[in-house]
Amino acid sequence: xxxxxxxxxxxxxxxxxxxxxxxxxxxxxxxxxxxxxxxxxxxxxxxxxxxxxxxxxxxxxxxxxxxxxxxxxxxxxxxxxxxxxxxxxxxxxxxxxxxxxxxxxxxxxxxxxxxxxxxxxxxxxxxxxxxxxxxxxxxxxxxxxxxxxxxxxxxxxxxxxxxxxxxxxxxxxxxxxxxxxxxxxxxxxxxxxxxxxxxxxxxxxxxxxxxxxxxxxxxxxxxxxxxxxxxxxxxxxxxxxxxxxxxxxxxxxxxxxxxxxxxxxxxxxxxxxxxxxxxxxxxxxxxxxxxxxxxxxxxxxxxxxxxxxxxxxxxxxxxxxxxxxxxxxxxxxxxxxxxxxxxxxxxxxxxxxxxxxxxxxxxxxxxxxxxxxxxxxxxxxxxxxxxxxxxxxxxxxxxxxxxxxxxxxxxxxxxxxxxxxxxxxxxxxxxxxxxxxxxxxxxxxxxxxxxxxxxxxxxxxxxxxxxxxxxxxxxxxxxxxxxxxxxxxxxxxxxxxxxxxx
Ligand code: NAD
Numbered sequence: 001x002x003x004x005x006x007x008x009x010x011x012x013x014x015x016x017x018x019x020x021x022x023x024x025x026x027x028x029x030x031x032x033x034x035x036x037x038x039x040x041x042x043x044x045x046x047x048x049x050x051x052x053x054x055x056x057x058x059x060x061x062x063x064x065x066x067x068x069x070x071x072x073x074x075x076x077x078x079x080x081x082x083x084x085x086x087x088x089x090x091x092x093x094x095x096x097x098x099x100x101x102x103x104x105x106x107x108x109x110x111x112x113x114x115x116x117x118x119x120x121x122x123x124x125x126x127x128x129x130x131x132x133x134x135x136x137x138x139x140x141x142x143x144x145x146x147x148x149x150x151x152x153x154x155x156x157x158x159x160x161x162x163x164x165x166x167x168x169x170x171x172x173x174x175x176x177x178x179x180x181x182x183x184x185x186x187x188x189x190x191x192x193x194x195x196x197x198x199x200x201x202x203x204x205x206x207x208x209x210x211x212x213x214x215x216x217x218x219x220x221x222x223x224x225x226x227x228x229x230x231x232x233x234x235x236x237x238x239x240x241x242x243x244x245x246x247x248x249x250x251x252x253x254x255x256x257x258x259x260x261x262x263x264x265x266x267x268x269x270x271x272x273x274x275x276x277x278x279x280x281x282x283x284x285x286x287x288x289x290x291x292x293x294x295x296x297x298x299x300x301x302x303x304x305x306x307x308x309x310x311x312x313x314x315x316x317x318x319x320x321x322x323x324x325x326x327x328x329x330x331x332x333x334x335x336x337x338x339x340x341x342x343x344x345x346x347x348x349x350x351x352x353x354x355x356x357x358x359x360x361x362x363x364x365x366x367x368x369x370x371x372x373x374x375x376x377x378x379x380x381x382x383x384x385x386x387x388x389x390x391x392x393x394x395x396x397x398x399x400x401x402x403x404x405x406x407x408x409x410x411x412x413x414x415x416x417x418x419x420x421x422x423x424x425x426x427x428x429x430x431x432x433x434x435x436x437x438x439x440x441x442x443x444x445x446x447x448x449x450x451x452x453x454x455x456x457x458x459x460x461x462x463x464x465x466x467x468x469x470x471x472x473x474x475x476x477x478x479x480x481x482x483x484x485x486x487x488x489x490x491x492x493x494x495x496x497x498x499x500x501x502x
Pocket of ligand 1: 170171172173174175179197198199200228229230231232233234235238249250251252254255257273274275276307308309406408434473474478479
């Protein structure tokens with residue numbers, strides 16, 4: 001598929017036709033070659049659009065990890081990438097970003113068929129943001145200076161950044177290409193060799209990306225992709241004695257295991273981007289209550305609610321709670337699922353049967369604890385796919401399960417507060433600390449509340465604000481380290497102090 005000169009957006013029928021003829025990547029990529037797994041095993045990838053098998057993919061395990069780590073180390077030591085000048089690495093990464101855009105329709109279609117998000121989002125958000133991320137880190141890397149320490153006359157102290165070596169990246173399925181890009185772009189820009197393990201639920205775009213990376217000029221063996229399960233190939237990478245750094249995005253439960261495995265093995269650097277249960281605070285003096293209601297719906301229903309930073313707890317000041325909730329319900333009506341291949345669709349399918357059941361179980365639990373005021377059902381069963389209505393619960397308390405646990409689906413819990421202190425207490429009453437948002441026109445309240453919220457990102461009078469220049473990551477059990485922005489380089493570089501006695 002060549003898309004470079006394509007201008008006119010494709011119709012639903014055209015996307016459906018392309019879905020019939022697209023070829024799916026099926027093999028692992030090690031040392032620049034597409035290879036079956038050592039065991040010869042394969043696993044099926046199921047499309048959430050209709051529950052049907054798309055294709056079967058090489059199922060890597062510890063044996064494949066062993067080969068990939070060996071190759072990645074060899075390439076690192078040879079310096080084919082690690083010792084290229086930053087300007088040369090920039091050129092290659094910028095070329096990769098261009099290739100991603102040139103293949104945007106293919107990447108978007110693979111993403112939608114594999115994990116169920118609407119094609120317009122795959123095309124206009126995921127692929128574009130991913131290409132932008134790769135380009136940004138490419139362009140960054142020849143503009144970062146090292147430091148000279150303020151020594152006396154008899155010495156020179158240098159503080160220089162070096163790549164850490166072999167970096168293993170393990171990513172989830174909710175933004176497969178974007179999470180891949182957030183990891184590999186800074187890791188490659190810094191000169192590391194990378195092994196990526198995509199989620200077993202969404203391996204397609206990462207595999208396609210490796211062929212584009214080779215075409216762009218990333219040397220064979222510098223960017224390897226091992227599809228397979230977490231408990232086999234993921235675990236092997238986390239435990240491997242020759243992996244220098246593991247960069248993980250996924251659930252808090254698995255993040256804790258990654259930390260343990262890093263400790264059990266070689267004390268590799270372990271960077272974790274984990275779950276969230278983000279509070280969204282609406283004070284009565286919000287500058288625009290209609291925009292706040294719009295944002296409240298977006299915050300939980302966008303991407304089927306499968307967002308680490310979803311605003312899953314809506315905290316509304318009591319004196320406006322009733323009217324505000326009505327407004328949110330009106331907005332929720334616009335977040336009904338549709339056919340993911342229809343460019344008009346805003347909400348697609350839940351990634352798989354298992355995740356759909358998890359979300360429906362939480363909805364059942366919510367019905368026992370509080371009041372279901374909107375949605376709550378699986379729909380479009382006739383398609384064989386996995387679709388859930390936007391769902392809202394009211395009269396939720398902080399000790400209710402749906403207010404405590406990350407559901408990772410389109411389920412909103414509405415709570416109320418009466419004072420600023422109470423709002424902050426409820427907001428921080430969670431093991432997570434990924435993001436938070438608040439709406440107020442009072443600048444003092446805005447700053448005080450933002451400071452008091454224990455979260456890596458705080459959005460004021462908007463939700464999910466920011467771009468590639470802003471760091472993203474969590475406090476508390478939402479993780480450590482930061483993706484995006486210049487700070488992401490900290491994860492993939494060592495600081496070396498060199499002291500020269502004169
Ligand atoms: P998950 O933890 O089940 O899996 C994440 C990845 O880890 C997958 O590739 C999986 O195969 C792998 N894995 C599973 N068990 C493993 C093991 N024992 N050893 C090594 N690897 C293993 O999470 P998920 O269901 O894929 O994704 C959803 C989670 O990701 C949510 O909790 C969400 O909040 C989180 N997330 C966080 C961010 C962030 O930036 N903080 C971004 C996106 C998603």
